[in-house]
Amino acid sequence: HPDSVWLSQADHQITGFIVWQTVFYESELHLIAVAPEYRRQGIASALLQHWQNAVQQPGATRLLLEVRASNETAQQLYRKHGVQTCGRRKNYYALPDG
Template sequence: MLELRTLIAADLVAVQSLDAVCFAGEPFAASWWQKATFGQGACAWLAWQGDELLGYCLFSRVLDEAELLRIATSPAARQQGVAAALLQHAETALQQAGVEQLFLEVRLSNLPAQRLYRRTGWQQSGRRKDYYPLADGREDALIFCRAL
C-alpha cells in the first residue's frame, strides 16, 4: 500500500539517493533538501511502500502560487500511478494552505512527464527558449500551469 506523507529530516538520505538515481548528473544540492525540510516556502511529499521510497515531489510556495521544482519516481515503480498520486496529494495540501495557482517547467523532450501533467489537469501556457543545458547545446522548456 502506498503511503504519502510530508518529507521529514529522517528521509533526507533516502530522498537524496533517489534524486541522484533519477537525475544522474544534475541532482539537487543537499541545501535544497534541507530547505524543503526546515525552510520556509519549500514543501515536499514522499511516496513510500513499506521501507522503500518510490517517489517524491518538491514545490516552492510564495503566497498563493507554487512551483513544482522536482518530481521523480523510482525507475522500478514507474508507470504505476506513483507520480499522479503524489501530485494529487501535494495539490490538495497546497490548496488547503491557500495556494490557487501552480506552475512548472518541463523539458521539451520529456514526453512522459508532459503526458502526466496533461492527464492530471495541467495546461501548457508557454515556452522558454534554450532553458535547459544539453551536452551539445540547449533545450527548450515548456511552461505548464494549473489552477486549484
C-alpha cells in the first residue's frame, strides 16, 4: 500500500476523503477532509474507521498522524478514535520569517 485514498460520496458528490501511506508496519495519515456542508454527520469518523480497518490487513501496527495544536476539533475527533499524543514539534507550523 504505497499510497491509499478513499472517498465518501453522497448524491454523486464527494463529501470527504482520506489519504494515507503504509510502509511495512507503520501507516501515516496524510490528509483527511470533509466538505463544509457535510460536516458533523459522522463522515470523518467513517473515514478514520476505514483507514484503521484497511491498514490492519497488511499488518500495520502503528498509525501516525499530525495535527495543528490549535485544531481542537480535529484533536477531539482523533481522541474519539483512540489516538494518543506521542510528541510535539516545537514551532512546526511557524512561518520561516517568524
